[in-house]
Amino acid sequence: MSDQQHIQLPEGSIEKQTNTLNLGPTHPATHGVFQNILELDGERIVSATPTVGYIHRAFEKIAERRPYYQITPLTDRLNYCSAPINNIGWHLTVEKLLGIKTPKRVDYLRVILMELARITDHLICNSVIGVDSGAFTGFLYVMQYRELVYEIYEEVCGSRLTTNIGRFGGFERNFNETAFRKIQKFLDEYPAVLKEFENLFTRNRIFMERTQGVGAISAERALNYGFTGPNLRATGVDYDVRVATPYSSYEDFEFSIPVGTTGDTYDRFLVRNAEQWQSLSIIKQAMDKLKDLPSDVYHADVPAYYLPDKEDVYTKMEALIYHFKIVMGETDILPGELYNAVEGANGELGFYLISDGGRSPYRLHFRRPCFIYYQAYPEMVKGAMLSDAIICMSSLNLIAGELDA
Amino acid sequence: MSLTNEHIKNRLVEKFGEALTNFEESHGMMSFHAPKEINLKVLQFLYDEEDLQFRFMSDLCGVHYPDNAGAELAVVYHLHNMVQNVRLRFKVFTAVATPQIFTATQLFATANWQERETYDFYGIEFVGHPNLRRILNVDEMDYFPMRKEFPLEDQTRVDKDDEMFGRGGSVGI
Secondary structure, three states: OOHHHHOOOOOOOOOOOOEEEEEOOOOHHHOOOOEEEEEEEOOEEEEEEEEOOOOOOOHHHHHOOOOHHHHHHHHHOOOHHHHHHHHHHHHHHHHHHHOOOOOHHHHHHHHHHHHHHHHHHHHHHHHHHHHHOOOOHHHHHHHHHHHHHHHHHHHHHOOOOOOOOOEOOEOOOOOOHHHHHHHHHHHHHHHHHHHHHHHHHOOOHHHHHHHOOOOOOOHHHHHHOOOOHHHHHOOOOOOOHHHHOOOOOHHHOOOOOOOOOOOOHHHHHHHHHHHHHHHHHHHHHHHHHHHOOOOOOOEOOOOOOOOOOHHHHHHOHHHHHHHHHHHOOOOOOOOEEEEEEEEEOOEEEEEEEEEOOOOOOOEEEEEOHHHHHHOOHHHHHOOOEHHHHHHHHHHOOOOHHHHHO | OOOOHHHHHHHHHHHHHHHOEEEEEEOOEEEEEEOHHHHHHHHHHHHHOOOOOOOEEEEEEEEEOOOOOOOOEEEEEEEEEOOOOEEEEEEEEEOOOOOEEEOOOOOOOOHHHHHHHHHHHHOOEEEOOOOOOOOOOOOOOOOOOOOOOOOOOOOOOOOOOOOOOOHHHOOOO
């Protein structure tokens, strides 16, 4: 052996066969603040180490201090692409605790909003998969239709992104004519757009090559990892909270649960697209059902929890008392413990609430679907190319707000 | 045949006898307490048995009960039988002085980050966890912020008295 074969190289030099790449925390392709430390062998990923928590805002701690109605704005900031689902999920949880029964019309109005939110969430996710695979057109094209949905939110509650929509028992005000007209407009225009979007992608050879077999996970592993929502359904498991444990009168609607087979990026894309069609059909059904219901009902009759009309506050003693108690967070909340789940746009959004009868929850835990399935990411991208890792991440529909709580 | 809470309870009592306590049913979900030494045995039993099949872990989180001397910290498991669509919850308690609980990561991959989160906020140490580090907070943090002894507001504030509107008439939590 010559001396040449025993050269002492400094550590970390060419001795090391793999390269380390910091993907994020502010990489434009990660759509949020996530850091991934990738070990690369050439362009293949040997291992990925995700770091999360960059925008952790201690919502669970803050919730232990706030009265119940002030927690709704916190839920907005979990999955901010579909805030109404979070708001309504939280309202449903508290209503379940308090035993409030909402009128059918409230349920249907909520269903409309939740399905609109699901459509916007899915359309963002799917069009971003397009962006990450080099097809920007779809994203630009559908974005203006998200705008239409945001205008509906605006009409209903006054805000667009972080909606803080509704109250315990219903909505703060009735849907006006403009809101219904805008929903109808969306229902009329969006199907053609979605069709066009699908034409652009679904059978596009380049897109298929880029996404098929990328980031695949088996049904068994997905269940073990706690996957829910479209990501689980793409593996072929037909679990949907809306059907398994219907809430907000979802049992009144006819719809199917689209499932995939391979659990790869392409299937996730297809499942989300198919779900948008189902959501459109649910909204149509809800609009039809609303025609048979009295149009002036928009909240449950629960004076102890639902803010009275302003006019009554100024003229009626009782309304004034309720108003004061609600605003100061002094309404009686029953002690109890419950777990309530709704089908969020990216999976089972659960609220585990412990109430000791105080003005704020004793403990509130959000089961955030993103946080739970993101831990499978290293396994999903192992051995894949770097560009596949990015496309896989966008197809998981990770929302930093929800991930970090 | 649908799986009833009564049946689950009978099967659990049959297997573990007196060890499981506080069986309750609220809002349709059954819950019970288990000693921390057998948390994995309970999980495994619920997972394996043909008639139970609780093979999906919905949620795992911690709770702090500072007044519960000797069992201040709790870990709450939410399990789901997806075939029959039945959920259940059980709690495992541990003293704050010895916050060690066996990890469920071998059975459920999903427990990994959820246990890290629980460790991060409550300081519950999961014995056998492959990578028990803080997850949402910074690594340098030297306390466990979700414990009840850390109030959200400065305890020394005098300009804001919650006596009329807050918990127990104190400032802060």
